[in-house]
Amino acid sequence: MDLIKILILSMLVNNIVVMRFLALCSYIGMTSDVGQSIGMGFAVTFVSVLATAATWPIYHYILAPLNLTFLEILIFILVIASLVQLVEFYLKKNVPGLYSAMGIYLPLITTNCAISAIAFENISNHYSFIESIVYAVGVSLGYLLAMILLAGIRERTKTSPVPKFMQGTPILFMETALIGVAFMGLSGLIK
Numbered sequence: 001m002d003l004i005k006i007l008i009l010s011m012l013v014n015n016i017v018v019m020r021f022l023a024l025c026s027y028i029g030m031t032s033d034v035g036q037s038i039g040m041g042f043a044v045t046f047v048s049v050l051a052t053a054a055t056w057p058i059y060h061y062i063l064a065p066l067n068l069t070f071l072e073i074l075i076f077i078l079v080i081a082s083l084v085q086l087v088e089f090y091l092k093k094n095v096p097g098l099y100s101a102m103g104i105y106l107p108l109i110t111t112n113c114a115i116s117a118i119a120f121e122n123i124s125n126h127y128s129f130i131e132s133i134v135y136a137v138g139v140s141l142g143y144l145l146a147m148i149l150l151a152g153i154r155e156r157t158k159t160s161p162v163p164k165f166m167q168g169t170p171i172l173f174m175e176t177a178l179i180g181v182a183f184m185g186l187s188g189l190i191k
Helices: 003-013 024-029 035-063 071-094 096-102 104-111 113-124 127-160 171-186
Strands: none
Touching: 003 127, 003 171, 024 104, 024 127, 035 071, 035 096, 035 104, 035 113, 035 127, 071 096, 071 104, 071 113, 113 127, 127 171
């Protein structure tokens, strides 16, 4: 499959958040500020690309040849948890503001279903190593794009006259639904 096609499909057409409804807890929790959204998006991108680079060879060179594919979930989660710890140590030391802003959401990257989904879908789609990396980058950039869009809309909504019955969660769901409709319009982009 063409690498550009994989990138566009994973980023826009099959967006992990608004089209497939994965990674919603960090999507909702980290979009109150554009800066936090960007930081979380880059952290997820970093972890998902590293996780793909680690899990693909583990599966193809260790688990599959030894018929240990039943350990796939356990091994992948251990790899992802280790990578998140590395990101957490780095942010704590070098970007303490972002580290404190992320709070509980940083350790939750370990169980972020988007990162797990990337690892498992690379295997089920029979992607090569390069295609897997491109897929991970595309999904992560789609996640980042969805977070930035919602964060921008939420900041705009703070100063807008929203009816009382729509304030809080209802308007958040409406904003997300509208972003989803916009992404759905991209479904004809690549056949």
